[in-house]
Amino acid sequence: MSPEETPDPGGLEPERAPRAVHRPVLIDEVVAWLAPREGSILVDGTAGAGGHAAALARRVGDSGRVVAFDRDPEMLELARKATAGLPVSLVHAPYSAMREKLAGRGIAAGEVDGVLLDLGLSSDQLAWRHRGFSFGSDGPLDMRFDPTSDGPTAADLLAESSAEDLATAFFEFGEERFSRRIARRIVETRDAEPLTTTGQLAELVRRCIPGKLRHGPIDPATRVFQALRILVNDELKHLDAILAELPDILAPGGRAAIISFHSLEDRPTKWAFRNDPRWTVLTKKPVIATAEETAVNPRARSAKLRVAERWSNQEPTPTPTSPST
Template identity: 40%
Template sequence: MTGGLKVDFGHVPVLLEECMEMLKLKNTGLYVDCTMGGAGHAKAILERTSPHGTLIGLDQDEKAVETGRERLKEYGNRVTIVHDNFGNIKEILNRLHITGVDGFLFDIGVSSYQLDHAERGFSYMEDAPLDMRMDVNRLTFTAADLVNSASGEKLAEIIFKYGEERWAKRIAQFVTEYRTQKPIETTGELVQIIKAAIPAGARKDGPHPAKRTFQALRIAINNELELLESVVADAASFLKPGGRICIISFHSLEDRIIKQQFQNLSGLCSCPPGFPVCTCGKKQILKVVTRKPIIPSEAEVTRNPRARSAKLRVAERVLNSQEVE
């Protein structure tokens, strides 16, 4: 969901050609873009499956839904747009009476619109209310609520687990000390606390000192990783044989989960070494297509620096046992 700096829902689709190739698009296929964002990937799918291909576009951000409806209106009834979280993919597809899908696309993480509109509270580069909710209509608990109510131990756990921040305990300590004087209400306040907590020498190199903490809070508020763990299997259960699931991630925690879920669904035995007979009962549902993730070319990163950390993993639905026989 990474994009350009625009007043509207800016969107430069990441790994576009790679995604289109890996989806193995058919002009009669049904595809689901589970993170529609600025509709860049969705539009490309519709263009390349003309005239009969159809698409379901999901997004939990109301602004993305509005943008998608506007940018995809020319495709008429070939498009169905749903304002919902991809974690509810089973319920959404059942509600639409969908039994088989030719391909799923996920572009995980925060969108450029959310980063570039300071009032959403995702960016550590501008001062704004500390919010970070992707769905402001359905979520009531903000990042400000979290940093002002969680214990120091819980904050440290969140920042370390979801941000992989080595200074997590110290940042949590500084946060809890600061809030005894006044509540933390803005991104600017939190950035200053983080900078004070991380020793100057550790802030000289690498990313912005607040990057990992902001990432951690965003993931916690929106329950991102837990949803990702379950949605891979949910999506796979709707894939037609030969259909593919393509997932773009932007940091190691997401990529690790995707890789693990693909492996779990590939039927690899998980019994301890030396077991004479397999007892785990795993069955192959997916075949991993990308043993190593696909990454953007240097040319794409030059055009769109936010694509730098993107990784694309792809898996394909295998024939079920009845079809094999």
């Protein structure tokens, strides 16, 4: 997945994007740490375009299984193409529903050998202007990971929320220092000019930022867009829910690998791994992308991979010192 400052690669509609543009980050490292074997049962909680799921499925053989979740039906279509012919089952559901959905497919709690979560947003979602994730091209302010749901869109929340609630969200989820100023401007102007497009919101935010701070490496609208997306999709609530359940989902000796892109995702992951006695932390420091990977995939520069193993009485399996291929 990708942080919001990734440039919009053209705003292609999904029907005009026959192949995925997203490159899975830290893919060699994920395979090395999860160490899939013939017959393994693995779960990719964030299927995206299917890159990680396909790489893992190639290692589990015909007797193994990869179950891949995603809230976004359009991403699942890309994943379907990437995993064709491989032992992968695709599930349209949030990863927080993992335990329930696995049970419905005959996989009981405690039977999973490895779980991957690649958090955040994919380049494909950013590229689709009709989804409203990117301010690189104008589109409707939707931002729902699942556009088939009846949950509020970003435009709905901007129209209905109080200035205080918006300011809190911009500050807590986006670390936006001008959160109150931006929230007041939204409330003051929304009756006369409802915010319905990404271009409108981005321009409003930019006008709220002092002139000397508008011209930096990151667009001033980045933090507000991140905060609004997290709010629309309840991302941190879903993350907290799955962190609490992962130890029960995994078999003894099973591993969880979580890739985060900002501190709001990384902090709860780090805390859960270090403070739950059912975990053995395998990555004392987060694994980051190599210079070679960031050179060809700049999105990887902010990725952090943490891995923990479900405690067992058995001797721990050797941990890798370098990615396997």
